[in-house]
Amino acid sequence: MELPEEIQNMIEKRKRAFSYYTEELVGEQGFIADDKTILLDAVIALSLGKNILLKGPTGSGKTRMAETLSNLFGQPMHSVNCSVDTDTEALLGFKTITQQEGASSIEFIPGPVIQAMEKGHLLYIDEINMAKPETLPILNSILDYRRMLTNPLTADVVRAKETFGVIAAINEGYIGTVPLNEALKNRFVVIEIPYVQGDKLREVITQESKLENESMIDRFVQLSSDLLVQVKSGIIPEEAASIRALIDTCDLAVYMDPIRAVRRGISDKLEEEREKAAVLNIASTLFN
Structure with a gap:
Protein backbone atom coordinates (compact mmCIF):
# COMPACT_ATOMS: atom_id res chain seq x y z
CA MET A 1 0.00 0.00 0.00
CA ILE A 193 -17.26 -1.66 3.08
CA PRO A 194 -18.97 -3.87 0.46
CA TYR A 195 -18.87 -7.65 0.33
CA VAL A 196 -15.66 -8.87 -1.26
CA GLN A 197 -16.06 -11.00 -4.41
CA GLY A 198 -14.15 -12.94 -7.07
CA ASP A 199 -10.41 -13.50 -6.65
CA LYS A 200 -10.31 -11.46 -3.44
CA LEU A 201 -13.04 -13.63 -1.91
CA ARG A 202 -11.07 -16.72 -2.94
CA GLU A 203 -8.10 -15.21 -1.09
CA VAL A 204 -10.23 -14.58 2.00
CA ILE A 205 -11.57 -18.15 2.03
CA THR A 206 -8.06 -19.57 1.59
CA GLN A 207 -6.71 -17.38 4.37
CA GLU A 208 -9.50 -17.68 6.92
CA SER A 209 -11.21 -21.04 6.46
CA LYS A 210 -10.11 -24.66 6.83
CA LEU A 211 -11.24 -25.48 3.31
CA GLU A 212 -8.33 -26.35 0.99
CA ASN A 213 -10.06 -28.03 -1.96
CA GLU A 214 -9.65 -25.48 -4.77
CA SER A 215 -12.59 -26.75 -6.78
CA MET A 216 -14.84 -26.48 -3.72
CA ILE A 217 -13.52 -22.98 -2.96
CA ASP A 218 -14.36 -21.90 -6.52
CA ARG A 219 -17.91 -23.13 -6.06
CA PHE A 220 -18.31 -21.25 -2.78
CA VAL A 221 -17.04 -18.10 -4.50
CA GLN A 222 -19.73 -18.64 -7.15
CA LEU A 223 -22.32 -19.29 -4.42
CA SER A 224 -21.50 -15.93 -2.87
CA SER A 225 -21.87 -14.20 -6.24
CA ASP A 226 -25.23 -15.89 -6.92
CA LEU A 227 -26.49 -15.00 -3.45
CA LEU A 228 -25.64 -11.34 -4.00
CA VAL A 229 -27.68 -11.37 -7.21
CA GLN A 230 -30.64 -12.67 -5.20
CA VAL A 231 -30.04 -10.01 -2.54
CA LYS A 232 -30.09 -7.23 -5.14
CA SER A 233 -33.33 -8.67 -6.55
CA GLY A 234 -34.92 -8.58 -3.10
CA ILE A 235 -35.45 -12.34 -3.01
CA ILE A 236 -33.25 -12.99 0.04
CA PRO A 237 -32.03 -10.64 2.80
CA GLU A 238 -28.55 -9.13 2.82
CA GLU A 239 -27.33 -11.26 5.72
CA ALA A 240 -27.64 -14.38 3.52
CA ALA A 241 -24.60 -13.12 1.60
CA SER A 242 -22.52 -12.47 4.73
CA ILE A 243 -18.86 -13.32 4.22
CA ARG A 244 -18.65 -14.33 7.87
CA ALA A 245 -21.43 -16.88 7.31
CA LEU A 246 -19.72 -18.07 4.14
CA ILE A 247 -16.45 -18.72 6.02
CA ASP A 248 -18.37 -20.71 8.65
CA THR A 249 -19.99 -22.72 5.86
CA CYS A 250 -16.64 -23.42 4.20
CA ASP A 251 -15.29 -24.73 7.51
CA LEU A 252 -18.30 -27.02 7.89
CA ALA A 253 -17.93 -28.27 4.31
CA VAL A 254 -14.56 -29.80 5.22
CA TYR A 255 -16.41 -32.29 7.44
CA MET A 256 -19.89 -32.62 5.91
CA ASP A 257 -21.79 -32.52 2.64
CA PRO A 258 -21.56 -28.92 1.27
CA ILE A 259 -25.32 -28.55 0.86
CA ARG A 260 -25.77 -29.53 4.50
CA ALA A 261 -23.06 -27.03 5.37
CA VAL A 262 -24.95 -24.30 3.47
CA ARG A 263 -28.10 -25.21 5.39
CA ARG A 264 -26.35 -24.96 8.78
CA GLY A 265 -24.21 -21.95 7.98
CA ILE A 266 -26.55 -19.81 5.87
CA SER A 267 -30.11 -20.87 5.08
CA ASP A 268 -31.26 -21.91 8.56
CA LYS A 269 -30.40 -18.42 9.83
CA LEU A 270 -33.15 -16.95 7.65
CA GLU A 271 -36.73 -16.45 8.80
CA GLU A 272 -38.81 -17.08 5.69
CA GLU A 273 -39.16 -20.58 4.21
CA ARG A 274 -39.05 -19.14 0.68
CA GLU A 275 -35.72 -17.45 1.52
CA LYS A 276 -34.28 -20.70 2.84
CA ALA A 277 -35.48 -22.53 -0.27
CA ALA A 278 -33.93 -19.92 -2.56
CA VAL A 279 -30.51 -20.33 -0.91
CA LEU A 280 -30.67 -24.14 -1.03
CA ASN A 281 -31.80 -24.09 -4.66
CA ILE A 282 -28.70 -22.11 -5.60
CA ALA A 283 -26.48 -24.42 -3.56
CA SER A 284 -27.98 -27.54 -5.18
CA THR A 285 -27.02 -26.29 -8.66
CA LEU A 286 -23.41 -25.83 -7.57
CA PHE A 287 -22.76 -28.83 -5.36
CA ASN A 288 -24.69 -31.68 -7.00
Missing part, protein backbone atom coordinates in the same frame (compact mmCIF):
# COMPACT_ATOMS: atom_id res chain seq x y z
CA GLU A 2 1.63 3.23 -1.20
CA LEU A 3 1.13 6.17 1.13
CA PRO A 4 2.07 9.85 0.83
CA GLU A 5 5.34 10.49 2.68
CA GLU A 6 3.65 12.81 5.18
CA ILE A 7 1.06 10.14 6.07
CA GLN A 8 3.77 7.49 6.37
CA ASN A 9 5.66 9.75 8.77
CA MET A 10 2.53 10.18 10.87
CA ILE A 11 2.10 6.41 11.10
CA GLU A 12 5.74 5.92 12.11
CA LYS A 13 5.34 8.59 14.77
CA ARG A 14 2.39 6.70 16.26
CA LYS A 15 4.26 3.41 16.15
CA ARG A 16 7.13 4.97 18.07
CA ALA A 17 4.68 6.37 20.62
CA PHE A 18 3.40 2.86 21.34
CA SER A 19 6.66 0.94 21.03
CA TYR A 20 6.56 0.41 24.81
CA TYR A 21 3.31 -1.57 24.48
CA THR A 22 4.23 -5.22 25.08
CA GLU A 23 0.83 -6.91 24.84
CA GLU A 24 -0.36 -8.35 21.56
CA LEU A 25 -2.34 -5.99 19.37
CA VAL A 26 -5.98 -6.79 18.65
CA GLY A 27 -5.56 -7.91 15.06
CA GLU A 28 -3.29 -8.49 12.12
CA GLN A 29 -3.17 -6.73 8.79
CA GLY A 30 -5.83 -9.09 7.45
CA PHE A 31 -8.40 -6.82 5.80
CA ILE A 32 -8.90 -7.73 2.13
CA ALA A 33 -11.01 -5.74 -0.34
CA ASP A 34 -11.48 -5.53 -4.10
CA ASP A 35 -10.99 -1.77 -3.91
CA LYS A 36 -7.52 -0.99 -2.52
CA THR A 37 -8.51 2.62 -1.84
CA ILE A 38 -10.81 1.50 1.00
CA LEU A 39 -7.93 0.70 3.34
CA LEU A 40 -5.76 3.49 1.94
CA ASP A 41 -8.42 6.14 2.55
CA ALA A 42 -9.06 4.84 6.08
CA VAL A 43 -5.33 5.06 6.89
CA ILE A 44 -5.11 8.61 5.53
CA ALA A 45 -8.23 9.76 7.40
CA LEU A 46 -7.09 8.26 10.70
CA SER A 47 -3.59 9.71 10.26
CA LEU A 48 -5.14 13.16 9.88
CA GLY A 49 -7.07 12.77 13.13
CA LYS A 50 -10.43 12.16 11.45
CA ASN A 51 -13.09 9.87 12.91
CA ILE A 52 -13.99 6.97 10.60
CA LEU A 53 -17.45 5.49 10.14
CA LEU A 54 -17.34 2.06 8.47
CA LYS A 55 -20.61 1.44 6.72
CA GLY A 56 -21.59 -1.92 5.25
CA PRO A 57 -23.62 -5.11 5.58
CA THR A 58 -23.11 -7.65 8.34
CA GLY A 59 -20.09 -9.87 7.81
CA SER A 60 -18.44 -7.56 5.28
CA GLY A 61 -15.26 -7.10 7.32
CA LYS A 62 -15.80 -3.85 9.25
CA THR A 63 -14.33 -5.22 12.48
CA ARG A 64 -11.44 -6.77 10.55
CA MET A 65 -10.79 -3.35 9.00
CA ALA A 66 -10.63 -1.76 12.48
CA GLU A 67 -8.25 -4.47 13.70
CA THR A 68 -6.07 -4.02 10.62
CA LEU A 69 -5.83 -0.27 11.30
CA SER A 70 -4.89 -0.99 14.91
CA ASN A 71 -2.10 -3.23 13.69
CA LEU A 72 -0.90 -0.85 10.97
CA PHE A 73 -0.60 2.00 13.46
CA GLY A 74 0.86 -0.24 16.17
CA GLN A 75 -1.88 1.21 18.35
CA PRO A 76 -4.00 -0.69 20.92
CA MET A 77 -7.78 -0.54 20.50
CA HIS A 78 -10.63 -0.44 23.02
CA SER A 79 -14.03 -1.70 21.86
CA VAL A 80 -17.65 -0.89 22.63
CA ASN A 81 -20.33 -3.24 21.29
CA CYS A 82 -23.50 -1.14 21.23
CA SER A 83 -27.01 -2.39 21.94
CA VAL A 84 -30.26 -0.91 23.18
CA ASP A 85 -28.87 -1.37 26.69
CA THR A 86 -25.74 0.71 26.05
CA ASP A 87 -25.70 3.58 28.53
CA THR A 88 -23.28 6.20 29.88
CA GLU A 89 -21.62 3.70 32.21
CA ALA A 90 -20.98 1.24 29.37
CA LEU A 91 -19.14 4.00 27.52
CA LEU A 92 -17.43 6.00 30.24
CA GLY A 93 -17.14 3.66 33.23
CA PHE A 94 -18.74 3.23 36.63
CA LYS A 95 -18.29 3.87 40.33
CA THR A 96 -17.76 1.05 42.79
CA ILE A 97 -17.08 0.74 46.52
CA THR A 98 -13.62 -0.55 47.41
CA GLN A 99 -12.06 -1.58 50.71
CA GLN A 100 -8.58 -0.37 51.61
CA GLU A 101 -7.06 -0.96 55.04
CA GLY A 102 -10.51 -1.48 56.51
CA ALA A 103 -11.91 1.75 55.10
CA SER A 104 -14.52 2.01 52.35
CA SER A 105 -14.06 4.38 49.46
CA ILE A 106 -15.71 5.05 46.14
CA GLU A 107 -13.52 4.38 43.11
CA PHE A 108 -14.24 5.20 39.49
CA ILE A 109 -13.45 2.39 37.03
CA PRO A 110 -12.86 3.96 33.60
CA GLY A 111 -14.69 2.48 30.61
CA PRO A 112 -13.42 2.05 27.05
CA VAL A 113 -13.98 5.68 26.00
CA ILE A 114 -12.07 7.16 28.95
CA GLN A 115 -9.29 4.57 28.69
CA ALA A 116 -8.77 5.20 24.98
CA MET A 117 -8.72 8.96 25.50
CA GLU A 118 -6.31 8.94 28.43
CA LYS A 119 -3.91 6.46 26.83
CA GLY A 120 -4.15 7.87 23.30
CA HIS A 121 -5.37 4.54 21.94
CA LEU A 122 -7.98 3.78 19.29
CA LEU A 123 -11.67 3.51 20.21
CA TYR A 124 -13.85 1.13 18.17
CA ILE A 125 -17.63 1.60 18.51
CA ASP A 126 -19.33 -1.36 16.86
CA GLU A 127 -22.94 -1.11 15.66
CA ILE A 128 -23.15 2.47 16.89
CA ASN A 129 -26.66 2.82 15.46
CA MET A 130 -27.92 0.10 17.81
CA ALA A 131 -27.48 2.42 20.82
CA LYS A 132 -30.34 4.61 21.99
CA PRO A 133 -30.12 8.07 20.37
CA GLU A 134 -30.21 9.77 23.78
CA THR A 135 -27.01 7.94 24.82
CA LEU A 136 -24.76 9.02 21.94
CA PRO A 137 -24.67 12.85 22.28
CA ILE A 138 -22.24 12.42 25.17
CA LEU A 139 -19.68 11.49 22.50
CA ASN A 140 -20.07 14.69 20.47
CA SER A 141 -17.30 16.62 22.20
CA ILE A 142 -14.75 13.83 21.79
CA LEU A 143 -15.56 13.55 18.09
CA ASP A 144 -14.94 17.19 17.18
CA TYR A 145 -11.98 19.54 17.51
CA ARG A 146 -12.32 19.64 21.32
CA ARG A 147 -11.35 16.00 21.84
CA MET A 148 -12.51 16.22 25.43
CA LEU A 149 -15.50 15.60 27.66
CA THR A 150 -16.72 16.40 31.13
CA ASN A 151 -17.35 13.07 32.78
CA PRO A 152 -20.89 13.30 34.26
CA LEU A 153 -20.04 10.52 36.72
CA THR A 154 -17.08 12.31 38.28
CA ALA A 155 -17.27 15.91 37.00
CA ASP A 156 -13.66 15.51 35.80
CA VAL A 157 -12.61 17.01 32.48
CA VAL A 158 -10.94 14.34 30.33
CA ARG A 159 -8.77 15.46 27.43
CA ALA A 160 -7.66 12.97 24.80
CA LYS A 161 -4.01 12.46 23.92
CA GLU A 162 -2.96 13.46 20.43
CA THR A 163 -2.91 9.90 19.09
CA PHE A 164 -6.49 9.13 20.19
CA GLY A 165 -8.66 8.02 17.27
CA VAL A 166 -12.24 6.83 16.80
CA ILE A 167 -13.54 4.16 14.43
CA ALA A 168 -17.26 3.33 14.40
CA ALA A 169 -19.26 0.79 12.40
CA ILE A 170 -22.90 0.58 11.36
CA ASN A 171 -25.22 -1.88 9.64
CA GLU A 172 -28.02 0.21 8.16
CA GLY A 173 -31.59 -1.03 7.91
CA TYR A 174 -31.29 -3.96 10.30
CA ILE A 175 -33.80 -4.71 13.06
CA GLY A 176 -33.01 -2.71 16.18
CA THR A 177 -31.00 -0.02 14.40
CA VAL A 178 -31.93 3.65 14.28
CA PRO A 179 -30.73 6.38 11.88
CA LEU A 180 -27.72 8.25 13.20
CA ASN A 181 -28.29 11.82 14.27
CA GLU A 182 -26.97 14.12 11.53
CA ALA A 183 -24.84 16.07 14.03
CA LEU A 184 -23.16 12.82 15.02
CA LYS A 185 -22.76 11.44 11.49
CA ASN A 186 -21.28 14.78 10.36
CA ARG A 187 -18.34 14.17 12.72
CA PHE A 188 -17.18 11.14 10.71
CA VAL A 189 -15.53 10.40 7.41
CA VAL A 190 -17.70 7.61 5.94
CA ILE A 191 -16.11 4.60 4.25
CA GLU A 192 -18.28 1.99 2.56
Whole structure:
Protein backbone atom coordinates (compact mmCIF):
# COMPACT_ATOMS: atom_id res chain seq x y z
CA MET A 1 0.00 0.00 0.00
CA GLU A 2 1.63 3.23 -1.20
CA LEU A 3 1.13 6.17 1.13
CA PRO A 4 2.07 9.85 0.83
CA GLU A 5 5.34 10.49 2.68
CA GLU A 6 3.65 12.81 5.18
CA ILE A 7 1.06 10.14 6.07
CA GLN A 8 3.77 7.49 6.37
CA ASN A 9 5.66 9.75 8.77
CA MET A 10 2.53 10.18 10.87
CA ILE A 11 2.10 6.41 11.10
CA GLU A 12 5.74 5.92 12.11
CA LYS A 13 5.34 8.59 14.77
CA ARG A 14 2.39 6.70 16.26
CA LYS A 15 4.26 3.41 16.15
CA ARG A 16 7.13 4.97 18.07
CA ALA A 17 4.68 6.37 20.62
CA PHE A 18 3.40 2.86 21.34
CA SER A 19 6.66 0.94 21.03
CA TYR A 20 6.56 0.41 24.81
CA TYR A 21 3.31 -1.57 24.48
CA THR A 22 4.23 -5.22 25.08
CA GLU A 23 0.83 -6.91 24.84
CA GLU A 24 -0.36 -8.35 21.56
CA LEU A 25 -2.34 -5.99 19.37
CA VAL A 26 -5.98 -6.79 18.65
CA GLY A 27 -5.56 -7.91 15.06
CA GLU A 28 -3.29 -8.49 12.12
CA GLN A 29 -3.17 -6.73 8.79
CA GLY A 30 -5.83 -9.09 7.45
CA PHE A 31 -8.40 -6.82 5.80
CA ILE A 32 -8.90 -7.73 2.13
CA ALA A 33 -11.01 -5.74 -0.34
CA ASP A 34 -11.48 -5.53 -4.10
CA ASP A 35 -10.99 -1.77 -3.91
CA LYS A 36 -7.52 -0.99 -2.52
CA THR A 37 -8.51 2.62 -1.84
CA ILE A 38 -10.81 1.50 1.00
CA LEU A 39 -7.93 0.70 3.34
CA LEU A 40 -5.76 3.49 1.94
CA ASP A 41 -8.42 6.14 2.55
CA ALA A 42 -9.06 4.84 6.08
CA VAL A 43 -5.33 5.06 6.89
CA ILE A 44 -5.11 8.61 5.53
CA ALA A 45 -8.23 9.76 7.40
CA LEU A 46 -7.09 8.26 10.70
CA SER A 47 -3.59 9.71 10.26
CA LEU A 48 -5.14 13.16 9.88
CA GLY A 49 -7.07 12.77 13.13
CA LYS A 50 -10.43 12.16 11.45
CA ASN A 51 -13.09 9.87 12.91
CA ILE A 52 -13.99 6.97 10.60
CA LEU A 53 -17.45 5.49 10.14
CA LEU A 54 -17.34 2.06 8.47
CA LYS A 55 -20.61 1.44 6.72
CA GLY A 56 -21.59 -1.92 5.25
CA PRO A 57 -23.62 -5.11 5.58
CA THR A 58 -23.11 -7.65 8.34
CA GLY A 59 -20.09 -9.87 7.81
CA SER A 60 -18.44 -7.56 5.28
CA GLY A 61 -15.26 -7.10 7.32
CA LYS A 62 -15.80 -3.85 9.25
CA THR A 63 -14.33 -5.22 12.48
CA ARG A 64 -11.44 -6.77 10.55
CA MET A 65 -10.79 -3.35 9.00
CA ALA A 66 -10.63 -1.76 12.48
CA GLU A 67 -8.25 -4.47 13.70
CA THR A 68 -6.07 -4.02 10.62
CA LEU A 69 -5.83 -0.27 11.30
CA SER A 70 -4.89 -0.99 14.91
CA ASN A 71 -2.10 -3.23 13.69
CA LEU A 72 -0.90 -0.85 10.97
CA PHE A 73 -0.60 2.00 13.46
CA GLY A 74 0.86 -0.24 16.17
CA GLN A 75 -1.88 1.21 18.35
CA PRO A 76 -4.00 -0.69 20.92
CA MET A 77 -7.78 -0.54 20.50
CA HIS A 78 -10.63 -0.44 23.02
CA SER A 79 -14.03 -1.70 21.86
CA VAL A 80 -17.65 -0.89 22.63
CA ASN A 81 -20.33 -3.24 21.29
CA CYS A 82 -23.50 -1.14 21.23
CA SER A 83 -27.01 -2.39 21.94
CA VAL A 84 -30.26 -0.91 23.18
CA ASP A 85 -28.87 -1.37 26.69
CA THR A 86 -25.74 0.71 26.05
CA ASP A 87 -25.70 3.58 28.53
CA THR A 88 -23.28 6.20 29.88
CA GLU A 89 -21.62 3.70 32.21
CA ALA A 90 -20.98 1.24 29.37
CA LEU A 91 -19.14 4.00 27.52
CA LEU A 92 -17.43 6.00 30.24
CA GLY A 93 -17.14 3.66 33.23
CA PHE A 94 -18.74 3.23 36.63
CA LYS A 95 -18.29 3.87 40.33
CA THR A 96 -17.76 1.05 42.79
CA ILE A 97 -17.08 0.74 46.52
CA THR A 98 -13.62 -0.55 47.41
CA GLN A 99 -12.06 -1.58 50.71
CA GLN A 100 -8.58 -0.37 51.61
CA GLU A 101 -7.06 -0.96 55.04
CA GLY A 102 -10.51 -1.48 56.51
CA ALA A 103 -11.91 1.75 55.10
CA SER A 104 -14.52 2.01 52.35
CA SER A 105 -14.06 4.38 49.46
CA ILE A 106 -15.71 5.05 46.14
CA GLU A 107 -13.52 4.38 43.11
CA PHE A 108 -14.24 5.20 39.49
CA ILE A 109 -13.45 2.39 37.03
CA PRO A 110 -12.86 3.96 33.60
CA GLY A 111 -14.69 2.48 30.61
CA PRO A 112 -13.42 2.05 27.05
CA VAL A 113 -13.98 5.68 26.00
CA ILE A 114 -12.07 7.16 28.95
CA GLN A 115 -9.29 4.57 28.69
CA ALA A 116 -8.77 5.20 24.98
CA MET A 117 -8.72 8.96 25.50
CA GLU A 118 -6.31 8.94 28.43
CA LYS A 119 -3.91 6.46 26.83
CA GLY A 120 -4.15 7.87 23.30
CA HIS A 121 -5.37 4.54 21.94
CA LEU A 122 -7.98 3.78 19.29
CA LEU A 123 -11.67 3.51 20.21
CA TYR A 124 -13.85 1.13 18.17
CA ILE A 125 -17.63 1.60 18.51
CA ASP A 126 -19.33 -1.36 16.86
CA GLU A 127 -22.94 -1.11 15.66
CA ILE A 128 -23.15 2.47 16.89
CA ASN A 129 -26.66 2.82 15.46
CA MET A 130 -27.92 0.10 17.81
CA ALA A 131 -27.48 2.42 20.82
CA LYS A 132 -30.34 4.61 21.99
CA PRO A 133 -30.12 8.07 20.37
CA GLU A 134 -30.21 9.77 23.78
CA THR A 135 -27.01 7.94 24.82
CA LEU A 136 -24.76 9.02 21.94
CA PRO A 137 -24.67 12.85 22.28
CA ILE A 138 -22.24 12.42 25.17
CA LEU A 139 -19.68 11.49 22.50
CA ASN A 140 -20.07 14.69 20.47
CA SER A 141 -17.30 16.62 22.20
CA ILE A 142 -14.75 13.83 21.79
CA LEU A 143 -15.56 13.55 18.09
CA ASP A 144 -14.94 17.19 17.18
CA TYR A 145 -11.98 19.54 17.51
CA ARG A 146 -12.32 19.64 21.32
CA ARG A 147 -11.35 16.00 21.84
CA MET A 148 -12.51 16.22 25.43
CA LEU A 149 -15.50 15.60 27.66
CA THR A 150 -16.72 16.40 31.13
CA ASN A 151 -17.35 13.07 32.78
CA PRO A 152 -20.89 13.30 34.26
CA LEU A 153 -20.04 10.52 36.72
CA THR A 154 -17.08 12.31 38.28
CA ALA A 155 -17.27 15.91 37.00
CA ASP A 156 -13.66 15.51 35.80
CA VAL A 157 -12.61 17.01 32.48
CA VAL A 158 -10.94 14.34 30.33
CA ARG A 159 -8.77 15.46 27.43
CA ALA A 160 -7.66 12.97 24.80
CA LYS A 161 -4.01 12.46 23.92
CA GLU A 162 -2.96 13.46 20.43
CA THR A 163 -2.91 9.90 19.09
CA PHE A 164 -6.49 9.13 20.19
CA GLY A 165 -8.66 8.02 17.27
CA VAL A 166 -12.24 6.83 16.80
CA ILE A 167 -13.54 4.16 14.43
CA ALA A 168 -17.26 3.33 14.40
CA ALA A 169 -19.26 0.79 12.40
CA ILE A 170 -22.90 0.58 11.36
CA ASN A 171 -25.22 -1.88 9.64
CA GLU A 172 -28.02 0.21 8.16
CA GLY A 173 -31.59 -1.03 7.91
CA TYR A 174 -31.29 -3.96 10.30
CA ILE A 175 -33.80 -4.71 13.06
CA GLY A 176 -33.01 -2.71 16.18
CA THR A 177 -31.00 -0.02 14.40
CA VAL A 178 -31.93 3.65 14.28
CA PRO A 179 -30.73 6.38 11.88
CA LEU A 180 -27.72 8.25 13.20
CA ASN A 181 -28.29 11.82 14.27
CA GLU A 182 -26.97 14.12 11.53
CA ALA A 183 -24.84 16.07 14.03
CA LEU A 184 -23.16 12.82 15.02
CA LYS A 185 -22.76 11.44 11.49
CA ASN A 186 -21.28 14.78 10.36
CA ARG A 187 -18.34 14.17 12.72
CA PHE A 188 -17.18 11.14 10.71
CA VAL A 189 -15.53 10.40 7.41
CA VAL A 190 -17.70 7.61 5.94
CA ILE A 191 -16.11 4.60 4.25
CA GLU A 192 -18.28 1.99 2.56
CA ILE A 193 -17.26 -1.66 3.08
CA PRO A 194 -18.97 -3.87 0.46
CA TYR A 195 -18.87 -7.65 0.33
CA VAL A 196 -15.66 -8.87 -1.26
CA GLN A 197 -16.06 -11.00 -4.41
CA GLY A 198 -14.15 -12.94 -7.07
CA ASP A 199 -10.41 -13.50 -6.65
CA LYS A 200 -10.31 -11.46 -3.44
CA LEU A 201 -13.04 -13.63 -1.91
CA ARG A 202 -11.07 -16.72 -2.94
CA GLU A 203 -8.10 -15.21 -1.09
CA VAL A 204 -10.23 -14.58 2.00
CA ILE A 205 -11.57 -18.15 2.03
CA THR A 206 -8.06 -19.57 1.59
CA GLN A 207 -6.71 -17.38 4.37
CA GLU A 208 -9.50 -17.68 6.92
CA SER A 209 -11.21 -21.04 6.46
CA LYS A 210 -10.11 -24.66 6.83
CA LEU A 211 -11.24 -25.48 3.31
CA GLU A 212 -8.33 -26.35 0.99
CA ASN A 213 -10.06 -28.03 -1.96
CA GLU A 214 -9.65 -25.48 -4.77
CA SER A 215 -12.59 -26.75 -6.78
CA MET A 216 -14.84 -26.48 -3.72
CA ILE A 217 -13.52 -22.98 -2.96
CA ASP A 218 -14.36 -21.90 -6.52
CA ARG A 219 -17.91 -23.13 -6.06
CA PHE A 220 -18.31 -21.25 -2.78
CA VAL A 221 -17.04 -18.10 -4.50
CA GLN A 222 -19.73 -18.64 -7.15
CA LEU A 223 -22.32 -19.29 -4.42
CA SER A 224 -21.50 -15.93 -2.87
CA SER A 225 -21.87 -14.20 -6.24
CA ASP A 226 -25.23 -15.89 -6.92
CA LEU A 227 -26.49 -15.00 -3.45
CA LEU A 228 -25.64 -11.34 -4.00
CA VAL A 229 -27.68 -11.37 -7.21
CA GLN A 230 -30.64 -12.67 -5.20
CA VAL A 231 -30.04 -10.01 -2.54
CA LYS A 232 -30.09 -7.23 -5.14
CA SER A 233 -33.33 -8.67 -6.55
CA GLY A 234 -34.92 -8.58 -3.10
CA ILE A 235 -35.45 -12.34 -3.01
CA ILE A 236 -33.25 -12.99 0.04
CA PRO A 237 -32.03 -10.64 2.80
CA GLU A 238 -28.55 -9.13 2.82
CA GLU A 239 -27.33 -11.26 5.72
CA ALA A 240 -27.64 -14.38 3.52
CA ALA A 241 -24.60 -13.12 1.60
CA SER A 242 -22.52 -12.47 4.73
CA ILE A 243 -18.86 -13.32 4.22
CA ARG A 244 -18.65 -14.33 7.87
CA ALA A 245 -21.43 -16.88 7.31
CA LEU A 246 -19.72 -18.07 4.14
CA ILE A 247 -16.45 -18.72 6.02
CA ASP A 248 -18.37 -20.71 8.65
CA THR A 249 -19.99 -22.72 5.86
CA CYS A 250 -16.64 -23.42 4.20
CA ASP A 251 -15.29 -24.73 7.51
CA LEU A 252 -18.30 -27.02 7.89
CA ALA A 253 -17.93 -28.27 4.31
CA VAL A 254 -14.56 -29.80 5.22
CA TYR A 255 -16.41 -32.29 7.44
CA MET A 256 -19.89 -32.62 5.91
CA ASP A 257 -21.79 -32.52 2.64
CA PRO A 258 -21.56 -28.92 1.27
CA ILE A 259 -25.32 -28.55 0.86
CA ARG A 260 -25.77 -29.53 4.50
CA ALA A 261 -23.06 -27.03 5.37
CA VAL A 262 -24.95 -24.30 3.47
CA ARG A 263 -28.10 -25.21 5.39
CA ARG A 264 -26.35 -24.96 8.78
CA GLY A 265 -24.21 -21.95 7.98
CA ILE A 266 -26.55 -19.81 5.87
CA SER A 267 -30.11 -20.87 5.08
CA ASP A 268 -31.26 -21.91 8.56
CA LYS A 269 -30.40 -18.42 9.83
CA LEU A 270 -33.15 -16.95 7.65
CA GLU A 271 -36.73 -16.45 8.80
CA GLU A 272 -38.81 -17.08 5.69
CA GLU A 273 -39.16 -20.58 4.21
CA ARG A 274 -39.05 -19.14 0.68
CA GLU A 275 -35.72 -17.45 1.52
CA LYS A 276 -34.28 -20.70 2.84
CA ALA A 277 -35.48 -22.53 -0.27
CA ALA A 278 -33.93 -19.92 -2.56
CA VAL A 279 -30.51 -20.33 -0.91
CA LEU A 280 -30.67 -24.14 -1.03
CA ASN A 281 -31.80 -24.09 -4.66
CA ILE A 282 -28.70 -22.11 -5.60
CA ALA A 283 -26.48 -24.42 -3.56
CA SER A 284 -27.98 -27.54 -5.18
CA THR A 285 -27.02 -26.29 -8.66
CA LEU A 286 -23.41 -25.83 -7.57
CA PHE A 287 -22.76 -28.83 -5.36
CA ASN A 288 -24.69 -31.68 -7.00
